[in-house]
Amino acid sequence: MTNAATTQPPRSMRRIALASMTGTVIEFYDFFIYGTAAALVFNKVFFPELGAAAGTALALATFGVAFVARPFGSILFGHFGDRLGRKGTLVTTLLLMGFSTLAIGLLPTTGMIGVLAPILLVVLRILQGLAVGGEWAGATLLTAENAPTKARGKYALFPQLGPSVAFALASATFLVTALTMSDEAFLAWGWRIPFIGSVLLVAVGLYVRLALEETATFKNSGPVSTKLPVTEVFTTRTAAVFLGAGSTTAVFAFFYIGVTYLTSYGTQQLQLPRPSVLAMGIVGGLVFAFTTIVSAILSDRVGRRKMVVGGNIASVAAGLLAFPIIDIGTVWSFGLGLSLVLGVVGIAYGPIGAQLPELFPTRFRYTGAGIAYNLAGVFGGGVVPLFAAALAASTLGSLGIGLLLSGVSLISLLCTLALPHTDADSLAAQDAELTSV
Numbered sequence: 001m002t003n004a005a006t007t008q009p010p011r012s013m014r015r016i017a018l019a020s021m022t023g024t025v026i027e028f029y030d031f032f033i034y035g036t037a038a039a040l041v042f043n044k045v046f047f048p049e050l051g052a053a054a055g056t057a058l059a060l061a062t063f064g065v066a067f068v069a070r071p072f073g074s075i076l077f078g079h080f081g082d083r084l085g086r087k088g089t090l091v092t093t094l095l096l097m098g099f100s101t102l103a104i105g106l107l108p109t110t111g112m113i114g115v116l117a118p119i120l121l122v123v124l125r126i127l128q129g130l131a132v133g134g135e136w137a138g139a140t141l142l143t144a145e146n147a148p149t150k151a152r153g154k155y156a157l158f159p160q161l162g163p164s165v166a167f168a169l170a171s172a173t174f175l176v177t178a179l180t181m182s183d184e185a186f187l188a189w190g191w192r193i194p195f196i197g198s199v200l201l202v203a204v205g206l207y208v209r210l211a212l213e214e215t216a217t218f219k220n221s222g223p224v225s226t227k228l229p230v231t232e233v234f235t236t237r238t239a240a241v242f243l244g245a246g247s248t249t250a251v252f253a254f255f256y257i258g259v260t261y262l263t264s265y266g267t268q269q270l271q272l273p274r275p276s277v278l279a280m281g282i283v284g285g286l287v288f289a290f291t292t293i294v295s296a297i298l299s300d301r302v303g304r305r306k307m308v309v310g311g312n313i314a315s316v317a318a319g320l321l322a323f324p325i326i327d328i329g330t331v332w333s334f335g336l337g338l339s340l341v342l343g344v345v346g347i348a349y350g351p352i353g354a355q356l357p358e359l360f361p362t363r364f365r366y367t368g369a370g371i372a373y374n375l376a377g378v379f380g381g382g383v384v385p386l387f388a389a390a391l392a393a394s395t396l397g398s399l400g401i402g403l404l405l406s407g408v409s410l411i412s413l414l415c416t417l418a419l420p421h422t423d424a425d426s427l428a429a430q431d432a433e434l435t436s437v
Contacts, residue, residue, distance in 0.1 A: 012146075013143075013146060013147060013155055016142055016143060016146055016155075016212065017143050017155050017158035018158065019142070019208045019209065019211070019212055020139045020140070020142040020143050020158050021159055021161050021162060021165075022204070022205055022208050023090060023135075023139055023159075023162075023205045023208060023209055024136070024139045024162025024163075024166075025161070025162045025165045025166050025169070025201075026094065026097075026166075026198070026201045026202060026204070027093065027094060027097050027131065027132055027139075027162070027166075027205075028132070028162045028163045028166035028167075029166035029170055029198065029201060030097050030098070030100075030101040030128065030195075030198050030201075030202075031066070031097070031128055031132050031166070032163075032166050032167050032170040032259060033101070033173065033174070033194040033195060033198070034063060034066075034101075034104065034125065035063050035170075035256075035259055035260040035263075036170050036174050036194075036259075036260075036263060036278075036281075037174075037191050037194075037195075038059040038062060038063045038260065039059070039260055039261075039263040039264035039267070040174070040191070040263065040264075040267065040274065041186070041187060041191045042059035042062070042121075043059045045109040045110065045111075045187065045191070046059065046062075046109060046110050046117055046118045046121055047059060047118065048110060048111070061386065062118070062121060062122055062125055063125070063260055063385075064381075064382040064383070064385065064386055065122055065125050065126060065129065066125050066126065066128050066129030066132065066382075067129065067374075067377045067378045067381050067382030067383075068126075068129065068378060068382060069125075069126045069127075069128075069129030069130050069133060070129045070130070070132055070133035070374035070377050070378065071133060071371055071374045071375055071377075071378060072129075072130060072133060073093075073129060073130035073131060073132065073133020073134045073370075073374070074133045074134060074137060074367065074370030074371045074373070074374045075230050075370075075371065076130065076133075076134060077089050077092070077093055077130075077133065077134025077135075077138065077366075078134065078137060078229055078230070078364075078366045078367030078368075078370045078371065079228065079229055079230065079367060080092075081134070081137070081138050081366035081367070081370075082229040082363060082364050082365070082366045082367050083229065085214045085218060086141050086142060086145075086214060086215050086218060086366065087209065087212050087213070087214050089134060089138055089366070090134075090135070090138040090139060090142070090209055091206065091210065092134075093131045093132075093134040093138065094131075094135075094202060094206055094209060095202075095206070096127060096130065096131040097128060097131035097132065097135070097202070098198070098199060098202035098206075099127070100124045100125075100127040100128045100131065101128065101195050101198050101202075102195065102196060102198070102199055103120075103124050104121065104124050104125075104195050105192045105193075105194075105195025105196040105198075106192070106196070107120055107121060107124070133370065133374045134370065136159070136370065136373050136374070137356075137357075137365075137366050137367075137369045137370030137373060138366060138370075139159040139162070140156055140159045140160075140353045140356070140357060141218075141357055141365060141369070142159070142212065142215060143155040143156045143159060143353070144156045144353065144354055144357040144358075145217035145218060145357070145362070145365075146215050146216050146217070150300060151300060152300065152354045152358075153296045153297060153298075153299035153304065153350075153351055153353075153354045154296060154297050154300055156296065156353035156354040156357070157292060157293055157296030157297065157350050157353055159353055160296060160349055160350055160353040161289055161292060161293070163255065163288070163349075164285050164286070164288035164289035164292055164342070164346065165285065165289060166285075167259050167281065167284070167285040167288070168281070168282045168284075168285030168286055168289070169285075170194065170281075171278045171279070171281030171282045171285060172278075172282055173193075173194040173197070174194060174278050175275055175278040175279055175281075175282070177190045177191070177193055177194070178275045178278060179275055217362055218362060229363070229364035229366070229367040229368075230367055230371070232363065232364045233360070233364050233368040233371060237359065237360055237364075237368055240359040240360065240368065240372070240419075241368060241371055241372045241375070242372075242375075242415075243415045243416075243418050243419050244355075244356050244359055244369075244372035244373075244376075244415075244419065245371075245372045245373070245375035245376040245379075246376070246411060246412060246414075246415030246416075247308055247312075247376075247415040247416035247419060248348070248352055248372070248376035248412065249376045249379050249380040249408055249411065249412050249415075250311075250312055250315045250348065250380060250405075250408050250411070250412035250413075251311075251345050251348050251349045251352070251412075252376050252377050252379070252380025252381035252384070253379075253380035253381070253384040253404075253405055253408045253409075254315060254319075254341050254342070254344060254345045254380075254405060254409075255288075255342065255345045255349075255380075255381065256380070256381040256382075256385050257341060257384065257385055257388055257401070257405065258284060258338055258341040258342045259281070259342075260385055261385045261388050261389070262326070262334075262338055262341070263277055263278075263281065265326070265392070266280070266326075266334050270326075270329050270334065272329075272331055272334060273331075276331045276334075277331075277334065279335075280331065280334055280335035280338050280339075281338070283335050283338070283339060284335070284338040284339050284342040284343075287339040287342055287346075288342040288343060288345055288346045288349075289346070290343075290346065291343050291344070291345070291346025291347050291350070292345075292346035292349055292350040293346075293350065294346075294350070295307045295311065295346060295347045295348070295349075295350035295351055296350030296351055296353065297350075299350065299351035299354065299355075303421060304351040304352075304354055304355040304421075304422065305355070305416060305419055307347065307348070307350065307351045308348045308352065308355065308416045309413060309416050309417065310347060310348075311344060311345075311346075311347030311348025312348055312409050312410075312412045312413035313409075313413060314344045314347055315344045315345075315348070315405070315406070315409035315412070316406045316409040316413070317406075318340050318341060318343075318344040319402045319403070319404070319405030319406035319407075319408075319409055320402050320403070320406055321340065321402075322337045322340050322341050322402060322405075323337065323399065323401055323402045324398075324402075325337040325340065326338070326398070327398055348412075352373075355419075355422065356369040356372050356373055357369045359372070359419070359420075359422060380408065384404065384405070384408060387404055388401045388404065391404060
């Protein structure tokens, strides 16, 4: 079977690409408003007895809990996505994310119900993690499995725009609340508005996803496996999972340092005004979107692996440069440093929307790509920001954070160099070869 036989005409591809991006923006928006709230307000409303520093650390730890849940979400929803189809699974992840986010917005604070409040917060954060764990692979496959081989990178970039657009949108939402109400009102109830208001976005995303059809490659792939998809992933493509995860870890490390830790760092350590920090978040998100678009399109010309390698090399340098720039202490230096951190992310992130799916056959592609992506999220997005807080308090200070980011980038670089070239392959051709990479 050739890839050409299963791809969609250009008009259909544009509709599929926009639909995949819309859903991903909504899911990541819900995911990121938690991160912004954790950095700005959750230490005060859910952990008030711990003080500013300890409360912020614990609030950011609850943000990291979702990363532990994400690989389990990729296994759970990957199972149904590989056996029953991509479309229905993505509708389910969207509904789960919408419910969890609304519930956080309505959750009573510790002052109202005591210790039960942070416990429920963690439970809802785990549900968010499960939803996002099943989201990325499915959204990416909507485009990658329908796109022509020579334009797979271009179309697979659309769901990759989800995090950057969502971060800019989340920053803008909190900026509006910061500019239209007092700090006391924001702390009392204003932080809830982005969570409750996301219901409208979820309704739009649900409408878009229900109108989609199943991917062409999945429909033409033949009978599903009689085995568990996760079992086949780890018995036939173990190296692909761990090398794919390793190559993507620096992307997560830089991105979540940018979207969560630096929000707290700018307002607390640098004492910058909260509206200014949020405004620079919008700028950083747009820079991230730009580099994502450029690198994804270039990956169709020069190759996925070359672009990811270039992104990892740039990240090694950016890790050493970002904090000296940020620590100048002005709003503009903060914005420049944040844009550097998020800009290098896009160089590697753009191509992986096509690269990770290319490593796995259709029968367990949803599960395999999802596990690789979300394992990277555990180490890069969950663990690295926690180490960052500890390093900032050590004698190394922010220099330690930069060294950590550069070290993670070197690991990602080595893993990327060990991956095979897959750019020119038809996705359907993967189905005929189930040998380990």
